[in-house]
Amino acid sequence: MxxxxxxxxxxxxxxxxxxxxxxxxxxxxxxxxxxxxEAGILKVWHATVQCQIVRISDNNVVGYDRADGTGNTQEAAVQDAARNIPVPQGHYKRHCDTKRIW
Incomplete structure (x- = not known):
């Protein structure tokens, strides 16, 4: 016993x-x-985001650009992808749309 x-x-x-x-x-x-x-495994989220690239001098859209990002949550992955968009000098990005999350 x-x-x-x-x-x-x-x-x-x-x-x-x-x-x-x-x-x-x-x-x-x-x-x-x-x-x-090792028992707790975190999921890694991936996201693809597309943003407008706008010229500051005349406020015209000159194109669109896409980037990918990763994070521990869906929101973090989308924010990382938006942060990875290359913005040339004299321009800014706006209207970022999430195209894909997996």
């Missing part, structure tokens, strides 16, 4: 420390499970 009691205490202690369940093999001295840092 004691080995069962130890296994229960080990599992309860693991749950109290962050919800990581310890397999029975680990309690018996076998190699431990993967660290907690």
């Amino acid at each position: 004691k080995p069962l009691h130890r296994l229960f205490v080990t599992g309860t202690a693991a749950l109290a420390l962050g919800g990581l369940a310890v397999p029975a093999a680990s309690a018996a001295g076998a190699p431990a499970a993967a660290p907690v840092a």
Whole structure:
């Protein structure tokens, strides 16, 4: 009955420390499970954005440009893509549209 009691205490202690369940093999001295840092995998989002390029001197649209970006959230990926749009000197970008998110 004691080995069962130890296994229960080990599992309860693991749950109290962050919800990581310890397999029975680990309690018996076998190699431990993967660290907690590897358990949480973050998704990387990708986005493509297209913006108008406008000349400041006469406020005319001279073209469009596209760029890609990445981030941990959809919004972060879109912001990174907009930040990656190359803007020539004497111009600015406006009306950035998200073309694709994956």
